[in-house]
Every structure is written in C-alpha cells, then in structure tokens.
Amino acid sequence: MLCLSFIIFNSCKNDSSSSNDPSSNERIDLSQDLEDYYQSYLKLNPVDATFAGITDYNDTWENSIAEENRNSTKAFYKSIIDKLDNIDRDNLSKEDQLSYDILKWDCTVAYENFAYPKYLTPIDQMWSPNLMVGQLASGVGAQPFETVEDYENWLLRVEGYLAWVETAMENMKEGMSKGIVLPSPLIKKVIPQFTELAKGKIEDHLFYSPVKNIPDSFSAEEEDKIKNEYTAMVEQKIIPTYQKMAKFLSNDYKGRDSDGIGVYGNGDEWYQHQIKTYTTTNMSADEIHELGLKEVARIRSEMEKVKDQIGFQGDLKSFFNHVRTNKELMPFKSPKEVIDNFNAIHDKMLPQ
Numbered sequence: 001m002l003c004l005s006f007i008i009f010n011s012c013k014n015d016s017s018s019s020n021d022p023s024s025n026e027r028i029d030l031s032q033d034l035e036d037y038y039q040s041y042l043k044l045n046p047v048d049a050t051f052a053g054i055t056d057y058n059d060t061w062e063n064s065i066a067e068e069n070r071n072s073t074k075a076f077y078k079s080i081i082d083k084l085d086n087i088d089r090d091n092l093s094k095e096d097q098l099s100y101d102i103l104k105w106d107c108t109v110a111y112e113n114f115a116y117p118k119y120l121t122p123i124d125q126m127w128s129p130n131l132m133v134g135q136l137a138s139g140v141g142a143q144p145f146e147t148v149e150d151y152e153n154w155l156l157r158v159e160g161y162l163a164w165v166e167t168a169m170e171n172m173k174e175g176m177s178k179g180i181v182l183p184s185p186l187i188k189k190v191i192p193q194f195t196e197l198a199k200g201k202i203e204d205h206l207f208y209s210p211v212k213n214i215p216d217s218f219s220a221e222e223e224d225k226i227k228n229e230y231t232a233m234v235e236q237k238i239i240p241t242y243q244k245m246a247k248f249l250s251n252d253y254k255g256r257d258s259d260g261i262g263v264y265g266n267g268d269e270w271y272q273h274q275i276k277t278y279t280t281t282n283m284s285a286d287e288i289h290e291l292g293l294k295e296v297a298r299i300r301s302e303m304e305k306v307k308d309q310i311g312f313q314g315d316l317k318s319f320f321n322h323v324r325t326n327k328e329l330m331p332f333k334s335p336k337e338v339i340d341n342f343n344a345i346h347d348k349m350l351p352q
Helices: 003-012 024-044 044-051 067-085 094-115 129-137 148-178 182-196 206-213 220-252 267-279 285-309 318-324 337-348
Strands: none
Touching: 024 044, 024 067, 024 094, 044 129, 067 094, 067 220, 067 267, 094 285, 129 148, 148 206, 148 220, 148 337, 206 220, 267 285, 285 318
C-alpha cells in the first residue's frame, strides 16, 4: 500500500490548488487528508518507509500483531475513512476523485481485514516478516549501513523485530487454543527458516553481515564497537530467539490436516475478502477460475498459431518442450552470465 500512497501524496503536492478552480476548497481538504494519511502510515509501517527510501524510522520495527498496535492501526484506517466520507467527492477534480477512490478503497480493505484473525497465524512459508528481515540483515538491502548511526539504528530495529517474534509465538499459542493454526505441511517448511539461523559461527551469520562491509571512513574505535555490539546481538539475542521459535514450531505447535482457511467459522467470508484484496474485484473464486480456464484456452490457441507459423511438426506439448530445450534460445551458458546481463541493464538504468 505504501507505493500507492506515495504516488497519491506526491501527485497531490505537485498538483496544488488554484484560486481559479471552483473546487479549490475541496482539494485543500483532500490534500490535507492525503498528507495526514501518508505521514501516519509511515509511522505505523516504518519498514515500508525504509523500503521507500525514507530514513526517519530506520531504528523502528512495528510490532503490528500486538493487540495494542492492531487496535491503533484499525482506528487509523477508520479515521481516514471517516474524513473521506466528510468530503463531497462530486466537487473534486477528476484527478482528485481518482486519488479519493484509491485511498478510500485501500483504507476500507485494510479496515475490513481486521475482522479476520490473521494475527493468530503471523508466520508462513512465503510472506511473513521473518523472511523479509533477512534482506535488511544482509547489509545490502534497503536498510542503509553507511554511517555509525545506521549501524546503531539496525541494532534498535532488531530489538523491535525480536519483540515481534515473541509476540508471534504468543499469538500462535492463542491460535492453538482457538483452532486457528497453520496446515501441518506449511509448518514443516517454516521450521528450517528458523533452524538455519539458530546456529553457526557468529562471523558467518546472516545478521553479522553488515560488519563485513564497514566503511573505511569509520575509526578503529567505531569499528571495534560495532563488531562487539553485533557479535553480542547475534550471540545473545538472534540465535537464542531463533532457537526458541524453532523448538516451539518443532515440539509444541500443532498444525492441522486441512488446507486453506475455509475450515474456519468465517473462512468463506475471509477467503472472499482475500480475493477482493488481491484482485480489487468482487468476483467469486468460481468466476476467477472460469476466467482462468478461458485465458488458458486463448493462450493455447495463440501458441498453436505460433507453432504453425514456424512450421513445427508435433503437438503443442512437444512444441513447449522444443522451446524449453532449444539451445539456440539459450543465450547464457552460466549463472554468472545471467547476473552480468542484469547488471548491464542496471548500469544502463542508473544515469536515468
């Protein structure tokens, strides 16, 4: 949501109100709401701010699954919705109406999401924060490591992240008591994500990585201090917490044999809301499935035409295998060549 909010906010700033515009008063109201939303969103989602290049909150990790924070975030979205409801949309310019509609939709969907207990299963095998944090911990992601303050900021942010992990365990215990747990096969995929970071030499640990790239401008005293602090962070905080979570998932957390969220009391409603969130439509699962079948049929028909155009003899499956294995269609001979090609593209982009 941050990228969308960022676009809305900046377009609103750049499209300032004009005294000749009869809707100028309404535009001022919307502009202020957009700015309030944006600034509040950054505070509520400090990691998103970091990914957007905003450094004000680089020392903070929001414990979004804690009850107090869930309540405050829900209230935030409701307040924005209420503000938008007090604006006469018809009096806005077409551009502002679009911003209004997007923001209203975003906030409404986010607010509605609090009706469903996702906080009871905060960890999964693909999208949960314990996976994303590794990008930052590597020292080559969005989290900057250029100044002494940057290194200190990350230590503070890790404290917040570890508080999130502790809350995740407590929430998952609550989920067990309510029958809202991960499917067992997913737990098996999650466990290695914690066990791998719950062991090993400190110097080889992912969370120690930034120390390996300390800028030359740092003094010897600053460098030694950072090394000692990061060693203590990994040895005394990261590894013990990851060991605790790995043990909890392996020994205590009991998953379910069923798949999906349809097994829950409001599972069908929850699933429909997920469809709405990820497709921005009110289509049903069956309608989306039917659309998918039609698209597959359309694409296969187009591929049949391509196959005939190049004179390939054989069925479509054989044609796919031909394309997949044809050496003439494989310009790269090694992984390094693939990476070098992407780096070359990046070098072309940088001046722009």
